[in-house]
Amino acid sequence: MRRKAAGLPAGKTLASWREADSSIPTPTQSALAALEWVHRAENLAISGPSGTGKTHFVEALAHKVIDEGMRVSWFTLESLTTAIGRAAVDGTVSKVLAKITRAELIVVDDIGMLPSGQAAAEAFYRLVDATYERRSLAVTSNIYPSGYDTIMPKTLATAAVDRLLHHAHVIITEGTSLRLAEATTGRGVIPLT
Numbered sequence: 001m002r003r004k005a006a007g008l009p010a011g012k013t014l015a016s017w018r019e020a021d022s023s024i025p026t027p028t029q030s031a032l033a034a035l036e037w038v039h040r041a042e043n044l045a046i047s048g049p050s051g052t053g054k055t056h057f058v059e060a061l062a063h064k065v066i067d068e069g070m071r072v073s074w075f076t077l078e079s080l081t082t083a084i085g086r087a088a089v090d091g092t093v094s095k096v097l098a099k100i101t102r103a104e105l106i107v108v109d110d111i112g113m114l115p116s117g118q119a120a121a122e123a124f125y126r127l128v129d130a131t132y133e134r135r136s137l138a139v140t141s142n143i144y145p146s147g148y149d150t151i152m153p154k155t156l157a158t159a160a161v162d163r164l165l166h167h168a169h170v171i172i173t174e175g176t177s178l179r180l181a182e183a184t185t186g187r188g189v190i191p192l193t
Contacts, residue, residue, distance in 0.1 A: 006062065006072035009109070014060040022053050023174045029057070032169065037136060038065055038105050043164055044138040045145050048173030054140040055109055061138070062107060071103035077111050077120050084123035097130040106131055111141035112151050121152035125160040132163045139164065144172070 019029055024046075037044065044061075046054045062072045075083070087096035100106060106127065116124075131137045143150065145165055149157035 002066045002071055003063070006066060006103070007074045008059055008062055008072065009055070009074065010059065012056045012059045013063045017053075017056060017060045022057065023048070024053070024057065024171055028169075028171065032057075032061060033064060035061070035065060035068060037169055038070065041131075041134055041136055041167070043131075043136060043168035044171070045164060045168050046138070046140045046171045046173060047144045048142065048171075049175070050142055052173035052175050054173055058107055058109065058138050058140055062105060065105045070105065073100050073103040073106045075106070075108050076113075077108055077116055077124060078114060080108055080127060081116070081120040081123040084126060085119055093126065097126060100127065101130050101135050103135065105136045105138060107138045107140075109140050111139055111148065112143040116151050118153055118156075121156035121160070124152070125156045128160040128163045133167065137164065145170070 014033060019026060022029065032044065044058070046058060048054060059074075062074065065072050083096060083100075084093060087093040108124065108127070111124075128137060139145070141148075145161045148161055151157075152160075
């Protein structure tokens, strides 16, 4: 039930994670998988090129959080903006944020993949502020957090990043796309018969 409520995207777990293919150091992967950071309400910010395993790794961690009896809320910046925007219309932003932050881990995936404006910046800031020192927030992005002001209004981006990174584990992935490598070597699909 918690897994369904979390809204995780693809069912990727630590069992399907290829530790050796990641640019994240193995000791760092192991330490994050122990989930002590979630118990301490610390954050995780993973940045790097597309296809370097950011979403897969965070989703795998989210599954482990659920396996340990905790709750997860998963968003893209777009879906978070929609949820907060709807709540702003009927004056229930506080109620929606309270519901989201019941989860021990809140994820905002793929920040910077699509253009974002004032509404997205406000939604992201509200979430970061609501979780600050109370819940763990994990974000993935192809942009390092200090560059969020290139996709959001500077004042909101600065305030959000300040709170986000205060108690955060910051990971930078590198390399070429694992998906593209699989596709070009024929491992991306099952051959047709």
